[in-house]
Amino acid sequence: MPVASDVSGLASDDDVEGEGLPINELFYSLQGEGKLAGVPSVFIRTSGCNLRCWFCDSYHTSWEPTGAWLSIDDIVDEVRGYENTDHVVLTGGEPMIHEQSVRLLDELAEYGYHTTVETNGTVYRDAAIDLASISPKLSSSTPIPTRDPKGDGEWEMRHEKRRINLEALANLIDEYDSQLKFVVTDPDDLSEIDELFDQIREEADTSVANDDVLLMPEGMTREELDEKRNDVAELAIERGYRYTPRLHVDLWNDEPGT
Numbered sequence: 001m002p003v004a005s006d007v008s009g010l011a012s013d014d015d016v017e018g019e020g021l022p023i024n025e026l027f028y029s030l031q032g033e034g035k036l037a038g039v040p041s042v043f044i045r046t047s048g049c050n051l052r053c054w055f056c057d058s059y060h061t062s063w064e065p066t067g068a069w070l071s072i073d074d075i076v077d078e079v080r081g082y083e084n085t086d087h088v089v090l091t092g093g094e095p096m097i098h099e100q101s102v103r104l105l106d107e108l109a110e111y112g113y114h115t116t117v118e119t120n121g122t123v124y125r126d127a128a129i130d131l132a133s134i135s136p137k138l139s140s141s142t143p144i145p146t147r148d149p150k151g152d153g154e155w156e157m158r159h160e161k162r163r164i165n166l167e168a169l170a171n172l173i174d175e176y177d178s179q180l181k182f183v184v185t186d187p188d189d190l191s192e193i194d195e196l197f198d199q200i201r202e203e204a205d206t207s208v209a210n211d212d213v214l215l216m217p218e219g220m221t222r223e224e225l226d227e228k229r230n231d232v233a234e235l236a237i238e239r240g241y242r243y244t245p246r247l248h249v250d251l252w253n254d255e256p257g258t
Contacts, residue, residue, distance in 0.1 A: 019069075019071065019100070020069045020070050020071045020072060020074075020075075020100060021044075021046055021069070021070060021072070021075065021098055021100050021101065021104065022046060022047040022048055022065070022067045022068070022069055022098075023044065023045065023046060023047065023067050023068060023069075023070045023075065024045045024046065024047040024058070024060060024061045024065070024066060024067040024092075024093065025043070025045045025067075025256070025257055026042070026043065026044050026045070026075065026078055026079075027042070027043050027257040027258075028040070028041070028042050028043070028082045028084075028085070029041065029043060029248065029257070029258050030247060030248065030251070031087070031089060031116070031247075032245070032246055032247040032248030032249065032251075032258075033133075033181065033214075033216060033244050033245070033246055033247070033248075034116075034131075034133050034179050034181055034214060034244055035131070035179055035214075036087070036116065036131070037244060037245060037247050038247060039085075039087050040084055040085040040087065041085055041087040041088060041089045041116070042079050042082050042085060042087070042088045042089070043088075043089045043091060044075060044079070044088065044089070044090050044091070044095075044104070045058065045061060045091050045092060045093065046061065046067075046090070046091070046092045046093045046094075046095045046098055046101070047060070047061045047065040047066060047067035047092070047093050048061065048062075048065050048092070048093050048094065048097055048098065049061060049062035049065075049092055049093040049094040049097070049120075050094055050097050050120075050122060050123070050162055051094065051120055051122070051137055051141075051159050051162060051163055052143050052155035052158075052159050053137055053141040053143070053159070053183075054141065054142070054143040054144075054147040054148060054149060055141065055183070055185070055218055055220075057220045057254075058091075058092065058093060059149070061092050061093035062092075062093055063149055063150065065093070072100060072103050072104050072107060075104060076104070076107050076108065076111070079108065079113070080111065086112060086113055086114055087113065087114045087115075087116070088108055088113045088114070088115050088116070089115075089116045089117075089118060090104070090105065090115060090116070090117045090118070091117075091118035092118065094119060094120055094122070094123065095117060095118070095119065096117070096119050096122075096123035096124070096125055097123055099125075101117075101125065101127065102125050102126070102127040105117070105127040105128045105129060106127060106128045108128070109128035114130045114131075115128060115129055115130050115131070116129075116130065116131040116132075116133050117129050117131070117132055117133065118133045118135065119132060119133065119134055119135070119172070120134075120135055120136065120137055120163070121134040121135065121136045121164075121165065121168055121169045121172060122162060122163070122164075122165040122168055123165075123168055124167075124168040124171040124172055124175075126175070129175075129176045130176070130177060131176065131177050131178065131179065132172045132173070132175075132176040132177070132178040132179075133178070133179050133181055134169065134172055134173070134178055134179065134180050134181065135180075135181045135182065135183065136163070136164060136169060136180065136182065136196060137159075137163040137164070137183075138163075138182065138183070138185075138189050138192050138193065138196075139160070139163075139192060140185045140186060140188075140189055140192075141159070141163065141183070141185075142156060142159050142160045142163070143155050143156055143159060144156055164196070166199060166200065166203045167203070169200055169203065169204070170200065170203040170204040170205075173200065173204045173206050173208060174204055174205050174206045178212070179212055179214055180197070180200070180208070180212055180213045180214065181214040181216055181244065182213065182214065182215055182216065183216055183217075183218045184215050184216065184217055184218060184228070184232045184235065185218040185228075187231060187235060190235055190239065193213070193215075193241075194239070197213060210239065210240040210241055211240065211241065211242045212242075213239075213241040213242065214241065214242045214243070214244040215232050215235060215236045215239075215241050215242070215243055215244065216232070216243075216244045216245075216246060217229045217231075217232040217246070219246065219249065220249065220254050221249065221253055221254050222249060222250060222253050225246060225249055225250065229245070
């Protein structure tokens, strides 16, 4: 169910309140990444984000937000229409900037759904989350002028200042079953991942194992993944981290709603 009416007012909001949620698309597919890769799931993609990764694979939830406001009841009804899975993935954009995401997750839990939240780890909320899939953004994600999709440099400093919130990361790890998923653009990212992982371990009360860290090659097409996946897999082996594919890209390339 792709929806495309304008929600551009979300372009720079950090904490969005109001009735319902701005939904960019809602669809049924396979989870493509992480510990549950391959599991049939309903995906709820919210619009709006507090960061602007230059390589964002959901451009129309961040750089140019689109979608339609749907009530929580309508979203839950749509999810319940898919009868072949008990798994729901709330993603974005950044779903945790929306206060109403908590109500949605709580209602899904009442119906017995397993919920995964895909988050950049900058916002913590108390909600019914079964798996927090946390993807902290590295310095390589910052939209410097040479790779800013809009070319205006508006988001470079804002993104860099916001991209890591150690307190929120620790709270997410302490309160929920979690995975740390890093997009690797270049082997040089590994020293930053190692350093951030050490900081998270110091900040969180919960023990985090090496194989809770997932390395994922950056790329929105099969061709882009082909160039990087073997190198990223070797880096995972070296560190004892886990490699995660981008199954949906391997299967459907960059087709929307997958």
